[in-house]
Amino acid sequence: MKPKSTSLPPGKKKIVQAMRNLLENRSFETITIAEIAVEAGVTEGLIYKYFKDKRDLLHHVLREHYEIFLNQIDRDLQGIDGALNRLKKIIWSSIERYANHKVFARIILLEVRNSERYFESEAYTLVQKFNTIIIGIIKEGIAQGEIRSDLPPAYIRNAIFGTLEHSCLNRVIFDEPVATSETARFISDLIFNGIKA
Amino acid sequence: MKPKSTSLPPGKKKIVQAMRNLLENRSFETITIAEIAVEAGVTEGLIYKYFKDKRDLLHHVLREHYEIFLNQIDRDLQGIDGALNRLKKIIWSSIERYANHKVFARIILLEVRNSERYFESEAYTLVQKFNTIIIGIIKEGIAQGEIRSDLPPAYIRNAIFGTLEHSCLNRVIFDEPVATSETARFISDLIFNGIKA
DNA sequence: TAATTAAGTAAATAAAATTTACTTACCTGA
DNA sequence: TCAGGTAAGTAAATTTTATTTACTTAATTA
Structure with a gap:
């Protein structure tokens, strides 16, 4: 055949x-x-x-990128146990991606969200899939007693995504270098333990 | 005269x-x-x-908004002592603004950053001013022993801004309602204490 | 092999932004 | 008081881009 x-x-x-x-x-x-x-x-x-038009072409390119990234994440998580460990790895992988693919960082963080259509694109469907994976890990962490149960998982996800994105935003805007491992360490530490002395 | x-x-x-x-x-x-x-x-x-053009007009409108917001913040912070209390109030004020000014939330979070020129506009200058205020509070908190000294202030700021923005993003995109006080409470708690059980 | 269909072109059209050349009206200082 | 500048405003031309249309050509298949 x-x-x-x-x-x-x-x-x-x-x-x-x-x-x-x-x-x-x-x-x-x-x-x-x-x-x-x-x-x-x-x-x-x-x-x-x-x-369909210029934007549709952009979404196509973006979808290809997300497909590669999701496979990458899948692979990166293999063999890693525990919700916090897995979240830490996701944070690391995400930063590494932003650092190594500045073009996509720029597109994702700044250039694609200004159209309603993005949120109906296949590219965004993949973002939601990633999202679901993270929420799953968080819920698992709560069930296992690793993560506080008095915070709604969606808030935790927003804190992770948001901190990640904002940390990369300045780098993208002003073209500063990104120290992947160091950044990942600080962000994980901050999200896991908080800023209180 | x-x-x-x-x-x-x-x-x-x-x-x-x-x-x-x-x-x-x-x-x-x-x-x-x-x-x-x-x-x-x-x-x-x-x-x-x-x-100069359409974008310049947008930046003008945005600058007016930021001027009002910065005055608001200034007022909101009066009489509040302690870095954590002040940060908590800033988080509350920011969410309240996003909740009450959905139009500006949309513009700020989705529609204005896709042009280099925004980062050279007077509107963005005001964002940086806000930024400086927050960094100042964080440093003060570290000096007073309220905030951990082993995290660079910029990371803390990114975590606050990022978590804030991401928490409002879904609300803006899908036009969901925002419960200001509840959201502010969760975000502050999360940033201050972390997610670890 | 006639009929379809996919790949591709070239040129027309449409939709916006932006520029230009032109009024008017109103100050202002010699 | 009036000549000259200048700010407010208009109307229409131009430019720039995106998008559509009508057409060719080559391959495929029934």
Whole structure:
């Protein structure tokens, strides 16, 4: 039985790659369809054959990124036991991703959320999946007595995500370097133990 | 000595008010210059007399908002002693603002950061001022022995801002109600004491 | 092999933002 | 008091981009 995938049309692949290239140096807003077409070596019309519009193309690129990241996370968590240990690893993996993929950090943290449509995209579906994984770990931690039971899991998740994102935001905005392990250690410590002396 | 302010030209005021009105129901991206002109009862050209472009007008509206908010914070903090108490009040005030000004929450959290120019705007200058105030309180707390001294103040600030923002983000995106005091209590508790059982 | 269909092009159209050239009215200082 | 500048404002042209349309070509399949 031969595979049904007849390998994507070359035009589509070139368009996606062109978008990735351009995003390396420029913000989504400033990239024009004309530029994407030139970079890809196709005509503007073809872009609309494969993607609803510019934003749809962005979401496609983003989905690919999240797919890779979720697989990564899955792998990273293997063999790690205990809710706190697992959360710590997730924090580490997330920071490592932001540090190594500045372009995606910029897109995710600053450039994609300003459209309702993002929250209906497949990319966002994957974010929600990640979300569910974290909530699961938190609930498990509460059940096992590792995590306080008097805080709603959603608050804990928001604290983790929020602290993570904000810690990377300044790095992204002002292009400062990120010390992954150190940052992960401080954030985990802070979330786990609080700031009170 | 009479004041030098000869009161703003009526056109400018009408343009700013029109932008505020439109932002109530629509996202920045979808609002057009033509609409702003109609809503303000002026011609499109006049908008460019007073503002560099659409984004500049947004930053102007945002700056006004931050000015009011910073005054509010200043007032809210009066008579409150102790770093933790002051941080708790800041958390409360911030959530209250997001809850009562959903439009600004949306703009601040989702719609304005996707342009480099925001980070050079006067609006952002005020954000940095707020930032400095918080860092000051944290350092004071460390000096007084109320706050752990083994965490860099910037991480603590990021945890506070980040947790705050993320907690409000879902509310903003999916238009859920915000229970200000309850949310403030959970967030303060979480940041101060950590999640470990 | 005729009919479909997918890949792709080229050019037209539409929708916005932005610029330009032009009024008016009102101060203001010699 | 009036010539000249300047701020407020308009109307229309221009530019820039995104998006649509109508068309070709090559491959596929029934």
